[in-house]
Every structure is written in structure tokens, then in C-alpha cells.
Amino acid sequence: MYVAQIGPFPPPVGGVSVHVQRLHERLLREGHRSVVYASPNYVPSPRSPPCVIPRPNIRYLDRQTWLLRHGLFSKADIIHCHDGFIWSAAIWPTLILGRSAVMTIHNEIYIASDPRLSYASNWFSRRMLQSKQVSWIAVNGRIADYLQEMGVQTGRLFVIPAYIAPSLNIAGILPPAMELFLSQHGPVLSVYGFRTQLDANGVDLYGFDMALLSLAILKDQYPKVGLVIAVSQTQEPLFTKMLALISALGLNERVHVVTGGLPDGPLLWSRCQVYLRPTTTDGDSLSVREALSLGTPVVASDAVGRPPGVRLFKNRDVNALVQSVVCALEQLRTSISSPAGVDMCSYAEVRRVYESLLTTTRRG
Numbered sequence: 001m002y003v004a005q006i007g008p009f010p011p012p013v014g015g016v017s018v019h020v021q022r023l024h025e026r027l028l029r030e031g032h033r034s035v036v037y038a039s040p041n042y043v044p045s046p047r048s049p050p051c052v053i054p055r056p057n058i059r060y061l062d063r064q065t066w067l068l069r070h071g072l073f074s075k076a077d078i079i080h081c082h083d084g085f086i087w088s089a090a091i092w093p094t095l096i097l098g099r100s101a102v103m104t105i106h107n108e109i110y111i112a113s114d115p116r117l118s119y120a121s122n123w124f125s126r127r128m129l130q131s132k133q134v135s136w137i138a139v140n141g142r143i144a145d146y147l148q149e150m151g152v153q154t155g156r157l158f159v160i161p162a163y164i165a166p167s168l169n170i171a172g173i174l175p176p177a178m179e180l181f182l183s184q185h186g187p188v189l190s191v192y193g194f195r196t197q198l199d200a201n202g203v204d205l206y207g208f209d210m211a212l213l214s215l216a217i218l219k220d221q222y223p224k225v226g227l228v229i230a231v232s233q234t235q236e237p238l239f240t241k242m243l244a245l246i247s248a249l250g251l252n253e254r255v256h257v258v259t260g261g262l263p264d265g266p267l268l269w270s271r272c273q274v275y276l277r278p279t280t281t282d283g284d285s286l287s288v289r290e291a292l293s294l295g296t297p298v299v300a301s302d303a304v305g306r307p308p309g310v311r312l313f314k315n316r317d318v319n320a321l322v323q324s325v326v327c328a329l330e331q332l333r334t335s336i337s338s339p340a341g342v343d344m345c346s347y348a349e350v351r352r353v354y355e356s357l358l359t360t361t362r363r364g
Helices: 015-029 060-073 089-097 123-130 141-149 176-184 208-218 238-248 265-271 286-293 318-334 347-363
Strands: 002-006 033-038 052-054 078-082 100-105 134-138 157-159 188-195 226-233 255-259 274-277 298-301 311-313
Touching (some): 015 033, 015 078, 015 286, 015 347, 078 347, 134 141, 134 347, 141 157, 176 226, 176 255, 188 208, 208 238, 208 274, 208 318, 226 265, 238 255, 265 286, 274 286, 274 318, 311 318
Parallel strands (some): 002 033, 002 078, 033 052, 078 100, 100 134, 134 157, 188 274
16 A cells, blocks of 8 residues: 655644654554655654655645646555645546545644635535545544535545554653753643644633643642643744743743654653643644543643543633642542553554545445
């Protein structure tokens, strides 16, 4: 089987880019052919896996022409596109040449707010939604509902969380500054976001402010409590405002901020007592499943559906967040044994989608 993915690839580190990376590496390990057409800002390193090709940083129409050429001459059995790349010219040959494609939608904002995905959309969009050569993967039920409303048939629609388990060395060492912070604080909470940004309502999308406000309350009950904030991209002026809030709340000694990506994210979640996900909306959240799989308690907003095992709090309610964190910590304190991790890896399900699609296409 030969799979060509179109999507982001770390760096920068984000939930979608990490998923694409792990899927690519898993396919290669199992002896399949795999290539990734990555974002223009992808910069390979000596540790980068093979067969990752950055798309040129050129004008939109030129990029589409480049992708169309690769799609026409690619020998891939399946082209797998992720999120904002679903209308890429690389998949046009799928409909023309009888090939197979898979579309994974990681976040509902890509379809709920995209006028090209309406019933009145153009001919190509309608063909994509109705084609038997295209299978759709929604990372949660709400996204699946959107796609069904747009005409995607049940037999071509799969709800599969975008989580492939990482290769993790629990005995690994984090950066020295973080190791020092962890040794000086406890309990330690952690929160991750791809960038500092506002949602459609002008509210902190990843809830960094919520994490900080809850920490300001928790410090009275837990004198050594600390918080690790990890953010890949520091969008201004929001990042500066976040740092100002840390100072205003008197939390400078209690907060460790990591920027520019977190390649050791799973290792950090395993070393923290609680992982926070106070987002105002979400897809499926790779970091939530990573933490759960490692046995780290997760406290998350009820803004969207969450995996089993997550402790929920009312979205944007600081007191509810604090109460949920206290309950999680109390459960840890009174537990006889360490929490067991949960196996949530969905690689086998994605592979079955590939195999089913190939079988259907060959019969057709």
C-alpha cells in the first residue's frame, strides 16, 4: 500500500502535525510506502523521517498547480488530506483517474464556517462529498453530523479519533529548566495550546487565562502548586497579555512557560499530576488522549464531547475548573495504586479505512 498525505508536519508542533507524523512513521515501520507533502514552513532535521516533502512557499494558484502535478503523476494508492487541505488540487485526479482519497476533518471550524461546504457549493465540492472514491474521517461525532448534513453517506463516513500512540521513554529527561521546575513544585498542572489566539467570540481559545486564574485560587490550598504552559506559536499581542496576567496574579514563580513547540509533550504529561484542557472549542485533542493513555488525570471544559475518563467542568467557569482539579488531586491522593493508562491508538482503524477503500475501488 502506498499512501500520500497532504497536511502539516512538525515543526511547528501541533495536534494535527503530530498525528500526520505518527501515521507516516507507523506506515513506514510496517513496510508500506508513505510520503507527506508538508506545509511550506516545514524544515527537515537530521532526525526527520524520510519522504517528507515541503510544499513550495509560492502563490496560491502556483501551489495548487504544484499539487495538481504531484497528484497526476503520483503512484500513491491513496491520497489522504487533513483539514484545510481538503480542497487541494492534489486530489482532483482522484475523481478523474479513479484513485482513492481519504479526508480527515480534525476541527469543526473547517466545515461549519466554510461556505464552500454548503449545498450550494461548486460542482467539484459536491462531487467530492458524493464520490464513492472518497472516504471521510471525522475525529468526533459533531463533525460527523456536519458531514452527513452535507451529503456524505454513512458507509463512507467514519468517526475515528486522531490519536496514534507515541513512542515514549518514561525514564527520559526533560529540558533542565523544566526538570528543575518540576522538582521544586507539586502538584504540577500542565496546559498546551498550538498558539495564543482568540476564538470567534473574542475569548482565549485554549483557555490559558482560565488555567492561570485557577492557579491563583489553588495556591492557597496547595502551597507548592505549579503550572507548565506550553505553546507552539506566540501570537501577539495575546502572548504578551498572557505574561502580563501571570505577573498581575503574582504567579511568576509558579508558572513555567515553554514556547516554540514541545516535542517531549507526552513525557511532560506523564510527569504532571493533572493535565488541563480548558478550550472554548476543540477537535478531538491529541494531548488529551496522550495524557489519558499515560494515566494522567485530565480536566477539560465541556465545550465539546470528550473521551471517556475526562473530568469535565462548565466551560469558562473558573470555580468549576478549580473544583474539578481539586477532585482529581484528591482522587490521586487517596488512590492505592497509580492510575492505569488507556489504550486509545486508532492506527488500526485508519488502516482498515484504507484497505476497505482500496478493495471497493478495485472492484469498481
